Amino acid sequence: MTKQGFFTRLFKRLCLLIGIVIFASTLAACKEQQEPDPENIVERTSKKILTGTIYETEVYYFKSNLPGPKVVIVGGIHGDEIAGWMVADALVERKDFKGEIMIIPRANILATQLEQRYPGSTNNGMYNNVKYTDLNREFPGKADGTVTERIAYAIVEVVTEFSPTYLIDLHESKRSYSDPSPLLGDEIIYGNKKGAMLALEMVEDFNDTLDPSDTPFITDANPPEGSFNHYFGKTYDAITFTFETNRQLGLAKRMKQQNDLLNIFFQKIWN
Amino acid sequence: MKKLWLLLSVIVLGFALVSCGGDDKDKDPNPNGGEKQLDVELADTFKSFAKNKEVYLTTVGQADIDIVQNILENAAGLVEDQDFIRNHELTADQVPFGSVVFLVTGTSSKGLGAASTDVQAEKNRATAFVNKANAGQISIVLLHVGGEARRGSLTDPILNVACPGADLMLVVADGDQDNLFTNFSKNNNIPLYLFSKATKMVPAFAKLFE
Numbered sequence: 001m002t003k004q005g006f007f008t009r010l011f012k013r014l015c016l017l018i019g020i021v022i023f024a025s026t027l028a029a030c031k032e033q034q035e036p037d038p039e040n041i042v043e044r045t046s047k048k049i050l051t052g053t054i055y056e057t058e059v060y061y062f063k064s065n066l067p068g069p070k071v072v073i074v075g076g077i078h079g080d081e082i083a084g085w086m087v088a089d090a091l092v093e094r095k096d097f098k099g100e101i102m103i104i105p106r107a108n109i110l111a112t113q114l115e116q117r118y119p120g121s122t123n124n125g126m127y128n129n130v131k132y133t134d135l136n137r138e139f140p141g142k143a144d145g146t147v148t149e150r151i152a153y154a155i156v157e158v159v160t161e162f163s164p165t166y167l168i169d170l171h172e173s174k175r176s177y178s179d180p181s182p183l184l185g186d187e188i189i190y191g192n193k194k195g196a197m198l199a200l201e202m203v204e205d206f207n208d209t210l211d212p213s214d215t216p217f218i219t220d221a222n223p224p225e226g227s228f229n230h231y232f233g234k235t236y237d238a239i240t241f242t243f244e245t246n247r248q249l250g251l252a253k254r255m256k257q258q259n260d261l262l263n264i265f266f267q268k269i270w271n
Numbered sequence: 272m273k274k275l276w277l278l279l280s281v282i283v284l285g286f287a288l289v290s291c292g293g294d295d296k297d298k299d300p301n302p303n304g305g306e307k308q309l310d311v312e313l314a315d316t317f318k319s320f321a322k323n324k325e326v327y328l329t330t331v332g333q334a335d336i337d338i339v340q341n342i343l344e345n346a347a348g349l350v351e352d353q354d355f356i357r358n359h360e361l362t363a364d365q366v367p368f369g370s371v372v373f374l375v376t377g378t379s380s381k382g383l384g385a386a387s388t389d390v391q392a393e394k395n396r397a398t399a400f401v402n403k404a405n406a407g408q409i410s411i412v413l414l415h416v417g418g419e420a421r422r423g424s425l426t427d428p429i430l431n432v433a434c435p436g437a438d439l440m441l442v443v444a445d446g447d448q449d450n451l452f453t454n455f456s457k458n459n460n461i462p463l464y465l466f467s468k469a470t471k472m473v474p475a476f477a478k479l480f481e
Contacts, residue, residue, distance in 0.1 A: 178420065182380060196337035197345065197470075200416075204468050218420040221337055222385035 041065045042097050049104075049154045055147070057109040059158055060092045061102055068099020068270050069165040073262070074155070075104070077136050077169060077228055079111025079118065083245050083254035084170030087262070098270045102162045107155055107228075108135045118148065136171075137226035140235070156231070166269065167191075167240045169228045170258055176246040178215050185246030186215045188261070189223050191233015195241060196221070198268060202241075205264045206257075215246065241265075309464060313441075314478035316462050320410045320438050321371040321479075326354065329361035330375040331397040331429050333382030335416050338469060339375050346476035354480075359386060363399035363409075371410045372400055374437070376430055377421030377446075394429050401436025413437035415452065416469040418445035427451070435459050443469050 046060045057076075075088025088105035106112045110119045110127075118134050120127030133148045141152025159167070173185035190199040199219040207216040223229035223242060233240040243261050245254040328343065330336040336359055343349045351357055355373075358365070366372055374397070383389055404411045413433055415421065422430075434440065434455035442452045444465040456463035466472050 184381070190337070193337040193340055197341040200338050200341075200469055204470055216418070216420055218417060219338065220334070220379055220381055222379075222381050 037066070037096070039066070040096060040098065042095050044092075049158050050151065054110055055108075055151050055154075057104065057106050059102060059104050061100070061162075062094075062097040063100050064098045066098045068097070070100045070102075070162060071269070072102045072104075072159050072162060072164040072167045073170065074107050074159075074168070074228060075170045076106035076108055076112040078134075078171060079108055079114055079116050080121075081117075081170075081172035081247070082115065083172055083247075083251055083258050084243070085112050086251075087255050087258040088170055091262070098266075100162075102159070102164065104155065104158070108151060111135070136228060137224065139226055139228050139231035155228070159232070160236070164238060166265075167228070167232050167238050168262070168265065169240070169242045171242050171244050172247050172254065173244045174247050176215050176248065177218060177220070179248075184220070184244045185248070186217050187220045187242075187244045188217060189220045189229060189242040189244065191223055191229045191240030191242075192237065193221075194237075195233070195239040198239065198265075199241060201268060202261060202264050205268075206261055209260060310475040310478050313439075313462075313464050313475050314481065316439060317412070317479050321412070324410070325367060325370040326356070326373065327361055327366050327370055328355055328357045328373045328375070330359050330377075330382075331393045331400075331433060332376055332378035332421075332426055333359060333386045333388065333393070334375070334377045334379035334421060335414075336375045338416055339373060339414055342469075342472055342476050343373070346473040347480045348477075349480060360388075362396060363403045366400075366403065366409050368408050371412060372404075373412045373414060374400060374433060376413060376415045376426065376433055377417035378425035378429060379421075380425060383425075390425055390428060394432055397429050397433040401432060404436040404438070410438045411436055413440045413442075415440075415442045415446050416472070418443045418469075419448060422446055422449075422451075434461070437461050440464070441466065441472060441475070443467075 042062050042064045044060060044062050046058050048056050049059055050056045073088060073091060076085035085106050088103060092103050092105060108118060111117065116122060118125070119132040125132045130147055133146065135148055135151055138148045138152040140156045142149040143153050145153065173183045175181060175183040176185040177183070177187055188199045188203055190196050196219065203217045203219050210216060223233065229240045229242045232238045243258055245257050247254070326349070328336065328340060336357070340351070340357055343355060344351065349355050378390065378393070383393070400409070400411060403409050415430070430451065434452065438461065440452055440456060440461055440463045442463065442465055444467055447453055447465060452463055455461060464475070466475070
């Protein structure tokens with residue numbers, strides 16, 4: 001073996017070794033970041049509200065041994081805003097929550113089954129000879145009121161009992177704020193000024209992840225009276241947000257956007 | 272052969288680095304946007320006309336006032352009703368001589384609806400502030416924090432009347448892609464500070480009221 005041949009082989013092996021070591025250590029570091037924290041033990045329980053009715057729906061509770069604020073996440077207040085409640089449905093399988101989380105994936109379960117804004121929303125509110133109204137205009141509802149008022153009341157009762165610091169209502173809009181006939185799509189709506197800065201931070205972080213062709217999200221205030229966001233933001237004085245994806249986009253993309261927004265939110269409140 | 276191995280190693284190394292590069296996207300390549308020096312300069316500019324003056328906060332367009340209020344309170348440590356008056360329907364004649372008005376621009380159709388007003392009425396309110404500023408009776412700090420999304424047919428007519436009356440303009444750069452603010456700044460000799468993001472205004476505001 002010549003001296004040159006020996007050094008060439010040594011160099012090659014060194015290069016390969018260095019590459020493998022760096023690759024392996026980087027992968028290990030990544031894995032550490034992605035895997036759930038083994039010290040985070042999350043207990044999941046659930047209960048039903050509106051039991052014995054066709055509006056009976058599941059409420060999930062998550063309690064971690066790691067500290068974090070109390071958060072409520074609601075989906076399915078409008079049944080035709082599918083990305084919102086599908087993401088909420090999937091969320092109950094997560095095991096990495098911190099603090100205490102309450103999730104109501106399908107607040108208006110009959111509306112989600114019918115995939116209508118509210119039952120009968122395409123028929124003047126009539127469905128199976130019962131008159132329904134828009135649940136998101138009926139909060140806080142009434143214990144002895146109309147069907148829709150009773151659903152709202154049951155939700156308010158269970159949420160108030162939980163006493164959250166943050167509430168997120170997952171919604172969708174028919175069009176973007178940037179559409180020539182603008183609606184609320186591509187927005188985070190905060191319920192009172194306490195949430196304005198966090199909404200702005202979430203929007204800025206989220207917009208950094210978008211493609212240049214995507215419509216950037218904006219923050220907005222003034223949720224409509226009678227909405228979940230308005231009631232808990234103004235009356236209960238919690239920090240409330242409505243996520244509004246744009247239904248002009250494909251379902252997978254809207255679900256990804258809802259998930260990304262939730263992840264950004266969690267990142268902010270847990271760190 | 273040696274080159275091949277070297278190339279292979281570089282590829283492996285590159286892949287290893289890229290595979291964990293997700294977090295880098297979240298990081299600002301230039302923390303504080305190199306704006307620290309500008310923050311000091313901005314504070315000096317602000318203090319040159321606004322020091323120890325009464326501060327009012329309002330919006331012409333009914334958007335983003337909460338964000339600016341949060342920045343005033345959290346970054347500058349001001350307290351509503353004690354250090355500043357917030358009124359989203361403030362009119363020029365409610366502002367005493369010598370005061371500073373933080374005029375938040377950017378229009379929200381929902382905000383207009385909630386305030387039962389419209390673009391023309393907001394434009395009229397903005398004009399009255401500008402007339403009072405041009406008469407030397409008040410100073411205006413004009414803010415536009417909503418970026419490109421808060422530009423367009425609802426916002427621009429208000430900007431066109433409000434910008435020339437400002438003593439200082441603080442703007443998220445994305446909203447100045449067409450140089451609207453830059454041109455008003457040049458043509459009217461108004462100091463303009465551009466920020467990459469609204470949250471980047473926070474350290475600047477911390478210095479305004481020191």
